[in-house]
Amino acid sequence: MIQPQSLQRILAMIFKEIRQMTRDPGTVGMMLAMPLVQLMIFGFAINNDPRGLPLTVELNDASPFARSVDAALRNTGYFKVTRVVSAPGEGEQLLARGEVQFVVTVPVDFGRDLVRGRRPQLLLTADATDPAATGNALAAVEQAVAGAMVHDLIGPLAIRQQGPSPVEVVVHRSYNPEGITSHNTVPGLLAVVLSMTMVMLTALSVTREVEQGTMENLLATPLRPVEVMVGKIVPYLIIGVVQMAVILMAAHFVFRVPFMGSIALTLFATLLFMVTSLALGFTLSTVAKSQLQAMQMSFFYMLPSILLSGFAFPYRGMPQWAQIGAEVLPTTHFVRLVRGIMLKGWTLADAAGEMGVLALMLAVLGTVAVRRYQDTVA
Amino acid sequence: MDEAPVIDVRGLTKRFGGRTVVDAVDLSVARGRICGFLGPNGSGKTTTLRMICGLLIPDAGEGTVLGFDMRRQRSAIKARVGYMTQKFGLFSDLTIAENLEFFARVHGLDRRGERVDEALERLGLSSRSGQLAGSLSGGWKQRLALAACVLHEPEILLLDEPTAGVDPQARREFWEQIHDLAARGMTVLVSTHYMDEAERCHEIAYIAYGRMLARGTIEEVVAASHLHALQGEGRLEDGRGADRLAAEIEQRPGVAMAAPFGAAIHVCGPDAQALRDAVAPWADRIAWRETKPSLEDVFIHLMRGAEDRSVAVR
Numbered sequence: 001m002i003q004p005q006s007l008q009r010i011l012a013m014i015f016k017e018i019r020q021m022t023r024d025p026g027t028v029g030m031m032l033a034m035p036l037v038q039l040m041i042f043g044f045a046i047n048n049d050p051r052g053l054p055l056t057v058e059l060n061d062a063s064p065f066a067r068s069v070d071a072a073l074r075n076t077g078y079f080k081v082t083r084v085v086s087a088p089g090e091g092e093q094l095l096a097r098g099e100v101q102f103v104v105t106v107p108v109d110f111g112r113d114l115v116r117g118r119r120p121q122l123l124l125t126a127d128a129t130d131p132a133a134t135g136n137a138l139a140a141v142e143q144a145v146a147g148a149m150v151h152d153l154i155g156p157l158a159i160r161q162q163g164p165s166p167v168e169v170v171v172h173r174s175y176n177p178e179g180i181t182s183h184n185t186v187p188g189l190l191a192v193v194l195s196m197t198m199v200m201l202t203a204l205s206v207t208r209e210v211e212q213g214t215m216e217n218l219l220a221t222p223l224r225p226v227e228v229m230v231g232k233i234v235p236y237l238i239i240g241v242v243q244m245a246v247i248l249m250a251a252h253f254v255f256r257v258p259f260m261g262s263i264a265l266t267l268f269a270t271l272l273f274m275v276t277s278l279a280l281g282f283t284l285s286t287v288a289k290s291q292l293q294a295m296q297m298s299f300f301y302m303l304p305s306i307l308l309s310g311f312a313f314p315y316r317g318m319p320q321w322a323q324i325g326a327e328v329l330p331t332t333h334f335v336r337l338v339r340g341i342m343l344k345g346w347t348l349a350d351a352a353g354e355m356g357v358l359a360l361m362l363a364v365l366g367t368v369a370v371r372r373y374q375d376t377v378a
Numbered sequence: 379m380d381e382a383p384v385i386d387v388r389g390l391t392k393r394f395g396g397r398t399v400v401d402a403v404d405l406s407v408a409r410g411r412i413c414g415f416l417g418p419n420g421s422g423k424t425t426t427l428r429m430i431c432g433l434l435i436p437d438a439g440e441g442t443v444l445g446f447d448m449r450r451q452r453s454a455i456k457a458r459v460g461y462m463t464q465k466f467g468l469f470s471d472l473t474i475a476e477n478l479e480f481f482a483r484v485h486g487l488d489r490r491g492e493r494v495d496e497a498l499e500r501l502g503l504s505s506r507s508g509q510l511a512g513s514l515s516g517g518w519k520q521r522l523a524l525a526a527c528v529l530h531e532p533e534i535l536l537l538d539e540p541t542a543g544v545d546p547q548a549r550r551e552f553w554e555q556i557h558d559l560a561a562r563g564m565t566v567l568v569s570t571h572y573m574d575e576a577e578r579c580h581e582i583a584y585i586a587y588g589r590m591l592a593r594g595t596i597e598e599v600v601a602a603s604h605l606h607a608l609q610g611e612g613r614l615e616d617g618r619g620a621d622r623l624a625a626e627i628e629q630r631p632g633v634a635m636a637a638p639f640g641a642a643i644h645v646c647g648p649d650a651q652a653l654r655d656a657v658a659p660w661a662d663r664i665a666w667r668e669t670k671p672s673l674e675d676v677f678i679h680l681m682r683g684a685e686d687r688s689v690a691v692r
């Protein structure tokens with residue numbers, strides 16, 4: 001039985017807490033927005049059975065059979081045939097750059113061999129860095145091709161439908177032939193861990209100075225804003241480098257993740273990403289009014305970074321609005337970079353595009369942070 | 379002594395969201411002087427100090443600090459001024475020695491180790507140099523903060539309510555240190571609420587509602603107020619002390635303020651005769667004698683005057 005006086009005192013606490021909460025609309029707003037964002041992401045954006053994946057057909061044969069294979073693939077719904085190329089090897093390049101997820105190579109004389117009952121091979125090359133993104137689609141291919149043949153091999157050719165399938169579909173899982181999930185997640189983890197620590201550490205460390213009143217003292221000294229920023233960033237960079245070393249070593253020695261590209265390029269890209277994340281953290285800290293807000297903002301950034309960047313779920317499985325949203329996140333670009341370099345052996349030329357995006361983000365965030373971070377107290 | 383004043387600012391004005399916090403303040407302080415900066419809470423003392431040390435840019439007004447333009451040469455000013463914030467602004471999670479070392483580095487001082495050791499010696503904290511600054515008591519924190527902001531031997535020291543919440547013993551020692559520093563040529567601008575501290579200053583500046591209301595030595599400020607004061611002692615018919623009359627007397631014409639002073643009563647007003655007339659009804663039981671108006675009288679009088687004016691403006 002609660003005594004009336006006790007109830008009174010509890011009510012006093014409740015009113016005080018609610019009033020304090022309403023004094024901080026930013027925090028309340030974020031608390032209310034969080035479930036909405038999560039609903040959007042989990043309910044609509046995430047899709048473990050991605051469809052409409054970009055596929056290129058490398059057509060080395062002009063027979064009608066090849067055309068109908070093409071049509072059948074489109075009809076599965078799993079693929080969106082973005083291009084039809086005819087130069088040998090071109091499909092491979094598109095795959096390496098990550099522009100398409102699949103390449104179907106229709107060999108020379110496909111139609112003639114089919115008619116003659118020679119069981120021509122249809123080569124399906126998949127970018128299997130993320131096994132989850134390709135799994136179901138691969139299963140659909142064989143069925144689609146078989147269906148197309150039923151449709152096409154009519155009249156005298158119907159005889160080819162007896163016995164084994166008239167076309168042999170050869171599936172080649174590039175970059176991760178055994179479909180080992182950790183090959184994909186461990187490099188991605190580098191992106192997630194780094195953005196988590198870099199963004200949050202900086203956002204918190206600057207707001208802490210403001211909250212504890214030490215910032216006023218710092219600003220009263222000859223320290224310039226840029227000097228404060230650089231001084232705060234360097235120790236976190238060291239932490240980031242240690243994290244990177246741990247993850248890369250674990251990737252190599254424990255998870256046996258193949259390391260196709262150059263280590264130097266990996267280090268350079270990672271450093272670029274770390275600095276971009278630090279600049280983002282600094283920008284957040286100039287907006288946040290308290291450590292609590294800074295913490296919430298970092299979480300608000302982390303959630304889509306993990307879920308939309310392609311780290312946890314296939315990027316191509318998301319609807320377009322989510323893909324556009326993901327493009328804004330530095331993590332998305334770094335996930336691609338680190339996977340590209342480690343698993344696909346990207347060279348500087350391959351990586352230049354994504355690195356350019358990161359550099360642009362760094363320039364924007366850095367400018368905003370320096371401008372907002374003044375050497376005056378108000 | 380025809381050296382230019384080290385702080386020389388005119389028309390300083392600062393607004394925050396439409397509210398004028400500091401309104402056309404002029405201030406000049408000569409080298410080696412201790413200037414007490416007084417005024418009620420929220421009167422703009424901190425904002426003025428921040429403008430002088432380059433932490434805020436005034437919306438209007440100009441001036442020089444140590445000959446440097448306060449708008450364009452703020453980093454030069456910051457390097458030569460020591461500013462002690464109202465709130466303890468050192469790093470609680472660093473030790474005493476580490477805090478001092480940090481400020482020595484920031485100011486690019488030579489002989490860092492020696493200077494830090496000297497400062498610790500002067501503070502009497504050599505044996506506790508490894509203690510975290512956050513674990514110090516209020517008085518020690520304040521002494522450490524002072525040590526940190528004079529480490530680079532600034533020419534001007536700005537202290538924002540440095541002794542708030544500090545015991546009398548520590549306050550006295552603090553002021554002795556301030557006088558030592560001033561004797562060595564440091565100019566000190568110190569904000570305070572304590573009248574006894576105001577009296578330790580060479581000169582005072584009184585600011586209320588963002589406006590400078592009085593400036594000069596204590597004698598000058600008191601004289602300029604044209605206040606007269608009476609002290610009354612005795613007992614009323616019902617045995618109550620004279621102090622109980624305060625509320626009643628204050629309503630009388632010619633009385634600016636009446637305040638109990640222990641068992642006695644302290645009354646002041648702008649006109650000596652009017653003041654005598656006002657207390658006449660109690661002349662038989664209470665002995666009235668003339669006294670010097672206190673600094674507190676002057677300030678409260680000034681503040682009320684400013685309040686009235688600010689109301690009238692609206």
